[in-house]
Amino acid sequence: MIPRRLALAAVASSSGPKSAINGLRSTPAWHWTASRSASSTATTTNQQNPDTMAAARQHSYAHTLQLPQTAFGMRPDQRLRPTYLKRTTDDLYQWQAAQTDRDPFILHDGPPYANGDVHTGHALNKILKDVINRHQLLEGRTVHYVPGFDCHGMPIEHKALQEAAKEAKKLKLPPPKLTPLEVRARARALATATVATQTAAFKGFAVMGDWDRPYLTMAPEYVTRQLKVFEKMVERGLIYRQNKPVYFSPSTQTALAEAELEYEEHTSTSVYVKMPFLTGPTDSTPVSALIWTTTPWTLPANQAIAVHADLEYAVIAAVSGEHWLVGVDRLADLPFLRTDDGEPAYTVVRTMQGRNLVGWTYRAPFKSEPCPVVAADYVTADSGTGLVHTAPGHGMDDYLTGLKHGLAVFSPVDDYGKFTSETLPELVGKPVLGDGTTAVLDLLTTQNVLVYQHKYVHKYPYDWRSKKPVIQRATPQWFAAIDAIKTEATSAVNAIAMVPETGRTRLRRYVADRSEWCISRQRAWGVPIPVVYHAESGEPFMTPQSVAHIAQVLEANGGADAWWTLPDEAFVLPEMRAKGPWKKGADTMDVWFDSGTSWTLLGSDTVADVYFEGSDQHRGWFQSALLTSIATRGHAPYKKIITHGFLVDEKKQKMSKSIGNVVAPDTIINGGSDKKAAPGYGVDGLRLWVAMAEYTRDIALGKQVLASAGEAARKIRNTCRYLLGNLHGVDASVLTLPAEGLTPLDRYVLHELGGMSRVVQAAYRSHAYYKAVQAINVFTNNVLSAVYFEALKDRLYADAPASPSRRAAQSVLANTLVHYTQAIAPILPLMVEEIYDHGRHVLTAPRADKTEADGYFVARKWEDVPAAWDQPALADDFAKLITVRNAANQLLEQLRLRKLIKTNQEAELTLSTADPTFRAFLEPYAATLQSLVVSSHVCVTETPDADAKYGSTPDHVEAGLPARLTLTARRARAHKCPRCWNYWSAAEGALCARCTAAVGGGQ
Structure with missing residues (x-):
């Protein structure tokens, strides 16, 4: 049903009455002016004229009209x-x-x-x-x-x-x-x-x-639960300590996990370095391996050169006379191997497979002992030279290769990212990401092994907090083994629900690409890694029993601070103390381990519905x-x-x-220093902006989208104001739809209300809140404001208070209030609480459980739509009727511009068509069209009104209709009723029959 309305949106909104929901004055007990406009196109102002209102109050019949009454204001108090x-x-x-x-x-x-x-x-x-x-x-x-x-x-x-x-x-x-x-x-x-x-x-x-x-x-109790999880992981053998490369932040002096990295554009110094072979070449001509690296500061830690067994390599003679070994597929991409006119600046001496290079030895720039050439599958011909500088202390691939070939894990870099005394004196104390790199380049130049250098822009890992580059550095750290639980984790990811579905691929990939999790941090503010080390050997001691003991000591002594206040011995199992001396560790846990164990709050086996x-x-x-x-x-x-x-x-x-485009939530709610630029949209505006967003992608925030949200909130509020104002004096019994009195327009609105409610409910259940807001806005603007509210005024204000027609209208409005407020309630809770306080007489449902609690969410549960409201055939009829209504309004607007009429009520309309089927369709809806157009009379005939003096449609109306239709208009022939202002009276100054009955107490 909603999609049908969406198709009608442009048509229905073309002449929609803004005043239908905006024309209410914010006074303790206000009345809608009796000088209301009868035309939906003529009523465009948001304010009532005080003089007109005063005149209306002085009118002899003003007190007999049932005008809206509510203290619910146009703006929140x-x-x-x-x-x-x-x-x-x-x-x-x-x-x-x-x-x-x-x-x-x-x-x-x-x-x-x-x-x-x-x-x-x-x-x-x-x-x-x-x-x-x-x-x-x-x-x-x-x-x-x-x-x-x-x-x-x-x-x-x-x-x-x-x-x-x-x-x-x-x-x-x-x-x-x-x-x-x-x-x-x-x-x-x-x-x-x-x-x-x-x-x-x-x-x-x-x-x-x-x-x-x-x-x-x-909190101490949280830390206790976290350590219990850690204990279980130790029991499963998932926690271990190893000296291996990890991401390390010199700016914050701590190891980092992959999740704590951000990859930014970074400029590195890229170098090509020659390393002479000591053994391997078959002739007496010296040959050097040519390697490429973007981290020249890692060259002092070089332990090997890696090649791919299946790649082809060439010994080339450069123009300098030197012989270098390079991957054949990389020769064309090395800038220093080309002349100025692009010709090769080398000759190929011979070629060989990478597997034939394995076992050769070479001399690294900063070492005297020979280093080996090894094979590694990760070597490619996509970049560099096809020969990879390998430093097991500064990269995970290098580390794994080193384990396989028994290479040393050497990393002469400290916690501050500076070279240690384990390397050359010229480098000691220099930061590897600064002067240390410069010093390495100087030494390479002195040794005559630097072949070429250039600046290289690429994505590089940064510390997500300090926003500064990190390094890979081998240090003893604590790890959680992921490989052991990866299959279980992947199966779990496949079984959960995802919104949006693309999230499943992301999470599955992150789990699949991870073999371990570095959980230790070199900081003071955190939960300590529960381990003690032998003071002499440095060996760690950690068992499930020792972790449980440490957790008990911390819990008994007020929490994690006790790790730094109690003596080391307090954290050692009694039976192990004699095997000491022992000392506490200084590392704390990764904060992702902290927050990652928050599920322990839910119970031992409880699963959350949503993260x-x-x-x-x-x-x-x-x-x-x-x-x-x-x-x-x-x-x-x-x-x-x-x-x-x-x-x-x-x-x-x-x-x-830094860009200056940040908008604080307080500014959205209360406005900025410049109220014109940032007027403030209240909590309702902030929350409606959130709900309007298609949040599964990036969300736009700015003046235009906020103004749109603020305007939508204002329309919703004034819609509820209209509903409340016209429901004074009734009780919850009005929610029961009457057996008589419902017009086709009433039943159409109920149909649309039901469709809106179902779409909104489905949107909430699928978490597509922007779809709920769209459905609410379409219903607000194109059904209530543009059609129903303006057409309803005459019945609500001028009919006798207890007439079936008026009570039927109020019944529809009451049901609209119920379903409309529940549609907006999750998004605009403050607004619905205020609505509830002004509409308790309708919105308070009887409850089986007596409670002193108060408020909308206490009184209400979601109410489903009765199936009887569904009228798809009627909705099809109204699609045609609204098209006719819009055409009629265009005609009457032309007459108004020519000053032939002032209001639609002054005109009589004739709808003529030669198509008997379409005429038969229109005739039962004449009264409905009269309400939609807010005119005094509508007649359906076969031929146009020959006596019409005030124009006709310039062309036959065809859009959206099954047959051609002509609209003609004349000035109303009856007299204006002084009470309802319709041209229905038989004589000047006399009441019409309807108003005579209403004033006299009739039905």
Whole structure:
């Protein structure tokens, strides 16, 4: 049904009455002016003329009209915002949580970092979650939504250290050297304050949740559960320590996992270096291997050269007379092997297969002992020279090759990214990503092995927090084995629901491409890796029993701080103490392990219905939660994953403070310093913008889209104002549709209302909220505003209060209010709470459970649409009738412009067609068309009105109709009724028959 209306949208909206929902004055007890326009095209203003209203009140019949009455204003009363926020967030959550007879619904919150103010991306995420929860609540389920906050890790520690440095600078002191406990105290204070700030912001967005009891990853009870997961993984043999290359951030002095990297455009110094063979070539001519690398600082750690067994290699004679070994497929791409006019600057001496090179030895630039040539499958002819410089201490492929061939894992680089004393004196202390690279190039030049260098732009890993480049560096770290659980994890990904479906491929790929997870970090603010080391040998001691013992000690002594306050011996199993001495480790856990174990809040075997975060969490929280749950419980922690995109401006640029295109949620709600540029759209405008977004892709945010959301919220509000204003004086019994009095137009509106309600319900269930908003807007603009509300005024205002016609109209409006408010309720909870307070007489449904709780979501559950409302044949009829209505309005507008009439009521219309079938169709709808056009009379005939003096349609009306139709108009021949202003009276100044009965108390 909705798709049919969408097809009619352009037609129906062409003459829609804005005043139908906008012409209400915001006064304690207002009345719609009796000087209302009869024409949908003539009524375009949003304000009533005070003089006209005064005149109307003085009219002798004004008091007999049933004009709208409601205190529901055109704008929200901001004084009531705190009341509605409390009612629909804290109070509502606690009430519904106590309803134990309902099916539970668990949306598990992904914790934002507690290190800064809430931004609009946070608002988007939390509001989308709230829409889900509120819809589930209306569906009759009990929602379990405990907000979470990620309180550990580098982002918070880094900010705490920055604040300490700023404080010292103000006192003209050097940056302080804080102890781990001092760092932790500052980080905890920062996280605690930020949690309070973010909580207030989220509640201000009308997000319902258990805000009094959020989960904090720094809470002692949370740490205890996390260590229990770690213990189970140790028990399964999934935790191990190894000296291998990991991503390491010199800027923050810690190892990083893949999920903590961002790949940015980076310029490296690319070099071609020759390394002379010591053994291998069959003649006496010296030959050098030619290698290429974009990380020349790793050359001091070179241990081998890798070749591919199946590639072809050539010994070439360069113009310098030197002989170099290069992959045959790479010769044409090396710039220094070409003359200025593009000709080869070399000759091929001989060729051989890569497998024949294996076992040759060469001399590396910074070593005296020979190094081997080895085979490796990852070597390709796509870049470089086909010979790969191999440093097992600085790359995972290199490391694995080194394991296979017994190569040393050598990495002469410290935590600050500087060369250590294990390498040449000329390099010691120099940063490898700065002066260290320059020094290596100088040494290569001195040794006469640097053949060529150039700048190379490529994607390079950066620390996602410091935004600075990282390195790969071998250090002893703790790892979780992923290969052992990869099959289970992949099967779990295949079984869960995904919105959008493309997320499944992303998550499956991230799991498949990962063999291990580096879980140790070299920071103070976090959960300690629960391990002790032998003080003399340095060997770690970790068993399930030792981890359980450490967890018990921490729990008994107030949490993780005890790791830094208690003596080392306290954390050693009693039976192991004599085998010491022992010392505690200094590493903390990856924050993804912290947040990834948050599913422990739900119970030992409980699975969340939904995880909902940004699409970047496929490689982050979704993955860490999956892996820890699979490792310890054997199943995924969620049934469904939903992801949203990221904010961009209206030019599709990423939101960035440096660009200046960031819009804060507070500005959206309350407006900026320039109220004209940023007027403020309230919480309703913010939430409606979120719901309007097709969130599975990047979401545009800017003046235009916000203005559109604000205007849509205003129209929805004024629609509800119209409904409430015309439902004063009735009770819930009005919801029962009468057996008589319903017009074809009433039944058509019920049909459209039912279609809208079903589309909205389906959209909520499929999480396509923008489709729900579209359906609501189409119904608002093209059915209610453009058609029904204007056509209904005469019945509502002038019919006798208890007449079947008026009561039928109110019954339709009451049912519209019920289904309309439930359609907008998950998106606009503050608005529906206010609507509820002004419409309790209609919206309060009888409840079996007596409760003192109050509010719309307490009183209502989702109400399905009666099948009897479906009138597809009637909807087809109205598609034609609305086309006729639009043509009639165009004709009357021409007469109005010629000043022949002032209102549509002054005109009589004749619809003529020679087609008997179409005429037979139109005749029963004459009264309906009279209401749609708001004219005083409509006649259907075979031939045009020959006496019509006020024009006709210039051409036959054909669009959308089965037969040609001519419209003619004349001035109404009856007199104007002084009460209803229709031209229905038999004499000047006399009431029409309908008004005579209404004033006299008749029906």
